[in-house]
Amino acid sequence: MSSLLLKTLTKKEEIDRIIRDTIDEVLVLRFGRCTDTVCLQHDDILAKSVTDVSKFAKVALVDVDSEDVQVYVKYFDITWFPSTVFFFNAHHLKLDSGTADHTKWVGAFHIKQDFIDVVEAIYRGAMKGKMIVQCPVPPERIPKYQLLYKDV
Amino acid sequence: MKKPSKKSEIEYCKVCRLHHDHGSRHKYFPRHKYLLSTFLDRFRTKIADVRFFLKNPSVLRPQEQSQNRVWCVFCDEDIVELGSSFACSKAINHFASSDHLGNIKQFLSKNGPAMDCIDDFRITEANVAKWEKKCQSLGNEDASSFKGSCEQLSGTSNDIHNKLAFKTMDKIENVPAHHINVLPLQYNTNEYQISHSELPGVAHYGSYLNMDASHLPLRTDPPTNLPGNGFGKHSIPFRSKDYPSNQEEENKQIKGSYSSPVMTSISSSHSSDACGNVHSGAPPPWLDANDGNSSNVQLNQSDMSSFQAKIPGKTRKLNPNRVGAAWAERRKIEMEMEKRGHAMNSKVDADWLPNFGRVWQSGTRKESRKEFEKEKRKLIKTESISTESEPVEIQPYISKRARRESGENGSG
Numbered sequence: 001m002s003s004l005l006l007k008t009l010t011k012k013e014e015i016d017r018i019i020r021d022t023i024d025e026v027l028v029l030r031f032g033r034c035t036d037t038v039c040l041q042h043d044d045i046l047a048k049s050v051t052d053v054s055k056f057a058k059v060a061l062v063d064v065d066s067e068d069v070q071v072y073v074k075y076f077d078i079t080w081f082p083s084t085v086f087f088f089n090a091h092h093l094k095l096d097s098g099t100a101d102h103t104k105w106v107g108a109f110h111i112k113q114d115f116i117d118v119v120e121a122i123y124r125g126a127m128k129g130k131m132i133v134q135c136p137v138p139p140e141r142i143p144k145y146q147l148l149y150k151d152v
Numbered sequence: 153m154k155k156p157s158k159k160s161e162i163e164y165c166k167v168c169r170l171h172h173d174h175g176s177r178h179k180y181f182p183r184h185k186y187l188l189s190t191f192l193d194r195f196r197t198k199i200a201d202v203r204f205f206l207k208n209p210s211v212l213r214p215q216e217q218s219q220n221r222v223w224c225v226f227c228d229e230d231i232v233e234l235g236s237s238f239a240c241s242k243a244i245n246h247f248a249s250s251d252h253l254g255n256i257k258q259f260l261s262k263n264g265p266a267m268d269c270i271d272d273f274r275i276t277e278a279n280v281a282k283w284e285k286k287c288q289s290l291g292n293e294d295a296s297s298f299k300g301s302c303e304q305l306s307g308t309s310n311d312i313h314n315k316l317a318f319k320t321m322d323k324i325e326n327v328p329a330h331h332i333n334v335l336p337l338q339y340n341t342n343e344y345q346i347s348h349s350e351l352p353g354v355a356h357y358g359s360y361l362n363m364d365a366s367h368l369p370l371r372t373d374p375p376t377n378l379p380g381n382g383f384g385k386h387s388i389p390f391r392s393k394d395y396p397s398n399q400e401e402e403n404k405q406i407k408g409s410y411s412s413p414v415m416t417s418i419s420s421s422h423s424s425d426a427c428g429n430v431h432s433g434a435p436p437p438w439l440d441a442n443d444g445n446s447s448n449v450q451l452n453q454s455d456m457s458s459f460q461a462k463i464p465g466k467t468r469k470l471n472p473n474r475v476g477a478a479w480a481e482r483r484k485i486e487m488e489m490e491k492r493g494h495a496m497n498s499k500v501d502a503d504w505l506p507n508f509g510r511v512w513q514s515g516t517r518k519e520s521r522k523e524f525e526k527e528k529r530k531l532i533k534t535e536s537i538s539t540e541s542e543p544v545e546i547q548p549y550i551s552k553r554a555r556r557e558s559g560e561n562g563s564g
Contacts, residue, residue, distance in 0.1 A: 012502070019506050021487070023480045024470060075524050077511040090483075091478025092508040092517070103511050129473040131509075149512065 004057055005047045008034070010066040018060055019090050026057040026093075026123050031064050031073065032082030039082045049112045049119075051062035069100045078105045080145055086119075088126035095122065097135035100147040107143025114141055166225075167191050167263055175338065179264040188263055195225050196272055205240040206279055209287045212239040226255040226273065247275040341548050476507075 009015050009029075021050065030046060031072040032039035037086040050059045060090060064073055064081060072078075076085055084105040088095045094102045095118065125133035135142065160175030167188045172178050178337055179185075200224065212220060212233060220233040222243045231243045246252055256273050260266075470477070474557025513520040550558075 016504055019482065023483055023487075024474075037535075058510075071528075072316040073528075075508060075510070077503060089480045089504065090506050091479070092506060093475065095511060101511055103509060126475040127471050128477055129471070131475060143447070147511070 006043065006050065006061050007082040008061045008062050009069070011068045012071055012117050013068075014063070015069070015072060021086055022087065023089060025088075026053075026119055026126065028057060028059045028119065029085045029087065030059070030061045031076070031078050031085065032061070033065060033107065034061070034063065036081055037043070038108050042082045044083075045109045045115050047111055048113050052112075052116055053103075053119050056123045068085050069084060075100075076104065077106070079148070082108060084104075086122050088122070091126075093122050093126055094132040095135050096132055097137065098139055098143050099145070102132065104147050108139055109137075110141045154269075157400070165263070181183070185264070188265065191225070192269070199247065199273060199275075200365055202240045202243045205238075206244055206275060206283050209283055210239045210292055211290070212236060224252065224255075226259045227252055235293070239289075244275055244280060244283060247273070248277055248280045384510070 007018075008016065015029070018029075028046070030039075031040065032042065032057075033045070034040070046150050047053075062069055062072070064078070076083070085097065085103070086105075092103070095105060096102050097105065099106065106119065109118075114137045121133045121136050125131075160173055162171050162173050162290050163178075164171050165174075165178060165184065168178075168184050174181070217233045217236070220239060221233045222240070223229075224231060227246075233240065236242050253270070253274055256270055257267065260270065316431070342423075348429060440471050474480075503525075507517050508520065508525065509517045510520040515521055
């Protein structure tokens, strides 16, 4: 259902184009599989919130099973699915949520408002020139995971 | 458990200038304390002025008596120096009086602060005694000359229009007695009057300022015999240099009076009635001048609006320090050119990577990109090497002893 509302990208060119064409708006790229349950929950939250953040954010899904996209999977060091990466004017923005990985949001959001708050915080930080922002979500709703160095 | 505060009667606070029902607590309120300090400071300056005359007594002239007055805030009365010969004499006597002291104590007990500042607002008897001695000595020295001037001045009124008469005291001696009761000054003087004192006043004024002579008030008796008027033979009606020659003043006729300055009206012969004015709803002259430019301005505005409409998103100016601002501006221009159909020279490189800070890299984002590209190249090389080499046959491991034994068996 969410795939109908949100654009799914399968090629590097499409990802490049959407990154380059999104100007002065936050670009939310979800890396995951549409068959995974956590990804489905995550996609549901994204689909419901996309209209609320439409004025300052754009949301797109990236299928990690596609071969063309593996470059980005490696480049972005994606090891957990779903992983959400944020961009603003083709620049990557980091999110300090208290976890080991500040470069992305790992896992699904619990409620719509958490996602909207995160996107808003990123937008505000980006407009002020900040490359890393504090996560407004309370720690109990932040998914916990263990980050292994190069899958060791 | 707090007791409800008792409501006392409504009182008026002289310091704060408001009615309140705080009762005795009011004097401890911070606002009251602040206003009280300013209130008392103001009175302190007044007392300082009076103390100056206490140390340096000076003669008070009658014409200045009405100006020399002090309001005592503690006693709520105005101290006017009428009939006193020395400056601030009544004020000094008042501030030294016991009534004033009593009022000070009452005021301070009601409004605070502490009583230690009483002496700031009163004059001690010792100082008053010193002052009186000084006055006596001063009075003895100037007794003769002072009395003479007092007699002369006593016959005149306090009218300020007679100031000119007092300035020319030397001439008074030569003037007959009936001229001392002078008419009030009818015309105020100004520079123009002095500079043009030889001109035939009325007619020349009319031509200078484009006014109709018939509007001017006529004076039948030229006041040349006025002792105070030492500005020439001709009396010229009052005319301010900056008096605007408005169309509003077209039909104004102002009669000259003894107390107010005589004004003249200006006819609007130089300005055409066809233009209209503010009351008739005509456009202002500065807009008429820009008739040619206004249409151009409008065109430019329409161009701007259409241009702004083309650009999607917000029209307000974005923060130039936002992330990727320079890149965004360049990209907007590129997109505009693409829309207009210009051939794009730069195609997106297949190896293009966005600005990304990797997880296990430290340093700048450019370094992380370079490192990734290095890893990519290495990966490609290893893959190519592995495909190019012959397939390796995997054999089980044979130990050295077993190899030696098999070799001995083979030889033996």
